[in-house]
Amino acid sequence: SQQGEEDPQALSIQEGENATMNCSYKTSINNLQWYRQNSGRGLVHLILIRSNEREKHSGRLRVTLDTSKKSSSLLITASRAADTASYFCATSDKLIFGTGTRLQVFP
Amino acid sequence: EAGVAQSPRYKIIEKRQSVAFWCNPISGHATLYWYQQILGQGPKLLIQFQNNGVVDDSQLPKDRFSAERLKGVDSTLKIQPAKLEDSAVYLCASSPGLAGGLRSEQFFGPGTRLTVL
Numbered sequence: 001s002q003q004g005e006e007d008p009q010a011l012s013i014q015e016g017e018n019a020t021m022n023c024s025y026k027t028s029i030n031n032l033q034w035y036r037q038n039s040g041r042g043l044v045h046l047i048l049i050r051s052n053e054r055e056k057h058s059g060r061l062r063v064t065l066d067t068s069k070k071s072s073s074l075l076i077t078a079s080r081a082a083d084t085a086s087y088f089c090a091t092s093d094k095l096i097f098g099t100g101t102r103l104q105v106f107p
Numbered sequence: 108e109a110g111v112a113q114s115p116r117y118k119i120i121e122k123r124q125s126v127a128f129w130c131n132p133i134s135g136h137a138t139l140y141w142y143q144q145i146l147g148q149g150p151k152l153l154i155q156f157q158n159n160g161v162v163d164d165s166q167l168p169k170d171r172f173s174a175e176r177l178k179g180v181d182s183t184l185k186i187q188p189a190k191l192e193d194s195a196v197y198l199c200a201s202s203p204g205l206a207g208g209l210r211s212e213q214f215f216g217p218g219t220r221l222t223v224l
């Protein structure tokens with residue numbers, strides 16, 4: 001069974017727009033992580049948010065965590081064509097990845 | 108800092124043959140993971156090592172898959188015999204800390220793409 005489930009499954013936007021993707025999980029966690037995967041650089045860690053944090057920023061990335069709803073969101077602001085990739089959430093405790101959100105950013 | 112190294116990058120075999128993959132994690136990383144990623148899906152954890160001990164192998168098909176991490180550094184994953192459904196990318200990752208901890212971010216290798224005919 002999947003621990004992290006991302007939605008939407010696919011998202012297409014224009015450069016400069018913001019992209020928001022969501023993740024839901026099933027059990028209690030210590031922390032949650034977001035990863036990006038593209039053909040050029042493989043699977044790359046983006047950000048880790050701890051269970052006692054509600055929001056975290058890293059450059060153009062903003063992650064929120066709502067443990068009461070067992071959900072997280074990843075916001076990419078001012079998107080670029082290079083952000084085109086699949087994005088996965090994973091709960092660190094069980095190391096289970098979802099099926100990912102495929103983001104396409106058009107120039 | 109050198110990343111996680113994997114070899115080979117590609118492998119094509121026939122069903123019922125054997126295959127082995129090798130992984131060299133980032134120096135000093137205690138935890139090593141093997142994942143199987145089937146096209147269109149997220150990575151599925153096969154086995155997790157802490158140093159040279161197995162932490163979690165609950166999703167490893169032990170009738171055909173085996174893995175070892177000698178001396179707590181390099182690791183090999185073997186499939187014997189392979190089936191058609193084993194066609195996937197096999198990813199190795201390492202992290203400085205333990206799963207669930209604050210230093211649990213994983214660094215992934217480029218993967219080995221296995222095709223079973």
